[in-house]
Amino acid sequence: MSDNLIPAIRGALPELRPAERKVAAMVLAEMDFAACASISALAARAGVSEPSVTRFCRAVGCGSLRQFKLQLAHSLAAGVPYQAVTIDKRDGAAALVHKVCDGIAAALEDVRERIDPAALDDAAAAISAARRVCCIGMGSGSGVVAQEASLRLLRLDIAASAHSDGQLQRLAAGMLGDGDALLAISLSGCSAEVNDSARIARRRGARVIALTQPGTPLGREAQVPLLLPLSSASTPYSPGVAQLMQLAIVDMLAIAVALRQQPAVLEKARRAKAEAERSRSAGAAFAAAASARP
Template identity: 40%
Template sequence: MLDRITASLPSLAPAEQRVARLVLTDPHAFARQPIRELAERAQVSKPTVVRFCRSMGYGGLADFKLKLAGSVSEGVPFVHRSVDADDKTGDVLVKVVDNAVAALLHYRNAASTAAVERAVEAIAATWKTGKRIEFYGVGNSGIVAQDAQHKFFRLGITSIASSDGHIQVMSATLLGPGDCAVIISNSGRTRDLMDAAEIARKNGATTIVITASGSPLASSCQIHLAADHPEAYDRYSPMVSRLLHLLIIDVLATCVALRIGSSLPPILQRMKENLRAKRYT
């Protein structure tokens, strides 16, 4: 959560930056103090404190404090433990698992429930109106987009995944009001994805992005689901970022499935029965 605030600092208004620096200086105290004291310490108004919390994607000060308290008191430290050339197999196993666990716990504490709720509402509305949802990603994120398409088409939502820049532009051109475009990017700086997101937004589609805070993509889409982690963008084999993106997709799919309600289980059951012939007994 603190990494996310640091990354977002340049994009905040000057008054909100003072609140952000107060959080970064002493997060424990910020989580405990009333809004009056926080406003005085940051030399801003009380509405500015609340506005900062909402700018970071939270429902208000109470929601922000709850997530902040969990983030700074978590038992597993969010420290990136890089694998060294002389590590033994057991060392590699522990480091890779610890990195993944720490990243997931970090996301649990820092995730904006308000942003997730907005994304779920948009996707559920797409399902209700019979519109379609498209997932865009390139490279490693393209594989996550394919996984997302697999999850959502099982829910009865018309969904498409594309990892080719030209196809993304053509597909986004055909989107319109009621449709959703979900853009997945580790760095949030891929030009092809920026182009597709802009086209989809101009056509009236809802744009949802899963990417790092403070990136160009994060600010260009209507709904930002922050995926912040310590993994460098130039890693030869992204691990934590991929798991984090897949986790966010799982959260969205589960929430949307709950919105669909009682009509979904019979469909999934029939699908399961029809697949039995594909398996050896």
């Protein structure tokens, strides 16, 4: 077994059974939780049986859940896992610059190599045809990405909204119907609020697009799953990497939607951007004039 369990889990992914892969996805997304949780809590969070958790532990080289949790806790304490590199407490600023940039570059390269172009095209088609699009996500990671997604779509003259509150998500999902789309964003794919909202939207007839990892409950709930590379899952110490990956896919999606728009819509978006820039320039000129007064 590797001294650092995290790379060992990622390396074992291709050989894991589907249920074991769900456990791996949950562990990589929520390592602090996994290092402390009981077997029943781990099974419930991953959406698998308790024996599947035990088999996962053995598949990554641990004889028992107890050994797995000890090894995971040791891995987290020994160094800060950051994608394919490990940041050590002894690293100086220069080392951090290189390691952080290397981690981000590796993650984006993983996205480029493993994102499914057909799924991206399907998602763009669903959004382009939608009467309105509701973007949802929880917390400072996926919630912020949902806000960014709605802003990108608004710039394309698409009626888009974003919600990061669980009750508002469910309410907004219940207002959707045929001809609408829900873009649900969750790295772990295990958020009860987001998953409930996806189920509600689908029952109402909306098209559900999920930006998540493979093998998650959210991915199974969606008609169009946009899957982040599992091997590049974030850790509690590197949330920015996962967010950058999500934003990269949102950018791809927005551009794919823009390419489907009619010339009149794109011209309208261009005029709106020009007006915004003109307002900023006028504000800057006013501020400069005010500061020049005696």
